[in-house]
Amino acid sequence: MRLVLLGAPGSGKGTQAELLKAQYGCAHISTGDILRRNLKDKTELGVRAGVFMNKGELVPDGLVVEMVEKRLREDDAANSFLMDGFPRTLPQAEALESMLKELDRPLDVVLFLKVEEEFLVRRLTNRRTCRSCGKIWNALLMATGTKACPECGGELHQRDDDMESVIRNRLDVYREQTEPLMSWYEKKGLLRSIDAVNSPEKTFKEIQVALGR
Ligand code: ADP
Ligand code: ZN
Numbered sequence: 001m002r003l004v005l006l007g008a009p010g011s012g013k014g015t016q017a018e019l020l021k022a023q024y025g026c027a028h029i030s031t032g033d034i035l036r037r038n039l040k041d042k043t044e045l046g047v048r049a050g051v052f053m054n055k056g057e058l059v060p061d062g063l064v065v066e067m068v069e070k071r072l073r074e075d076d077a078a079n080s081f082l083m084d085g086f087p088r089t090l091p092q093a094e095a096l097e098s099m100l101k102e103l104d105r106p107l108d109v110v111l112f113l114k115v116e117e118e119f120l121v122r123r124l125t126n127r128r129t130c131r132s133c134g135k136i137w138n139a140l141l142m143a144t145g146t147k148a149c150p151e152c153g154g155e156l157h158q159r160d161d162d163m164e165s166v167i168r169n170r171l172d173v174y175r176e177q178t179e180p181l182m183s184w185y186e187k188k189g190l191l192r193s194i195d196a197v198n199s200p201e202k203t204f205k206e207i208q209v210a211l212g213r
Contacts, residue, residue: 001109010119027080055166058173079105
């Protein structure tokens with residue numbers, strides 16, 4: 001199974017990607033995670049990308065495309081993968097299409113996680129990530145003052161780009177640069193829309209229905 005998860009920041013792509021990976025074993029390719037890891041390790045790519053990420057802007061297409069190309073050639077991504085956070089612009093979508101054509105591995109489906117903007121801001125300002133296991137939590141759904149990951153006890157932290165001012169910018173960028181991908185994939189007959197306002201479990205059930213599994 002080869003799929004793309006499309007959706008605004010805060011629509012739950014990362015959470016659904018984890019569930020999909022656990023259920024179907026496909027390689028999870030998250031450009032945001034790869035970029036954050038590079039930023040933390042202060043690689044050349046990380047240093048170049050960090051300038052954009054911290055302002056809530058997109059990292060230039062060339063850098064991201066090259067990164068994905070490399071990741072797609074790793075063994076675990078040979079037959080099934082799920083893209084989370086990529087493509088985010090039309091040039092990226094076109095680059096992905098030609099990469100996959102060359103590898104003779106076309107996409108099966110593009111899942112669009114649909115959530116209204118007011119929910120997105122609330123989710124993002126309350127998002128907490130575990131420094132140890134990487135699991136994503138919602139501060140509103142945990143006891144107040146929870147500082148440790150309920151799963152592994154690791155430290156919970158707020159991503160640098162989950163501040164309200166940066167969030168607004170990320171949503172503007174999404175509307176301008178990523179939303180046009182929807183009609184592009186729709187025309188190719190690949191787009192499935194998923195109602196993603198409810199709990200992660202309920203959204204995952206919808207995804208399974210859309211995948212016909
Ligand atoms: P979210 O979807 O919650 O905004 P991500 O973890 O997917 O978060 O991305 C975080 C940041 O990393 C983005 O705001 C952007 O700066 C950068 N980034 C991730 N994926 C891409 C991409 N495909 N193209 C350009 N920039 C990207
Ligand atoms: Zn944890």
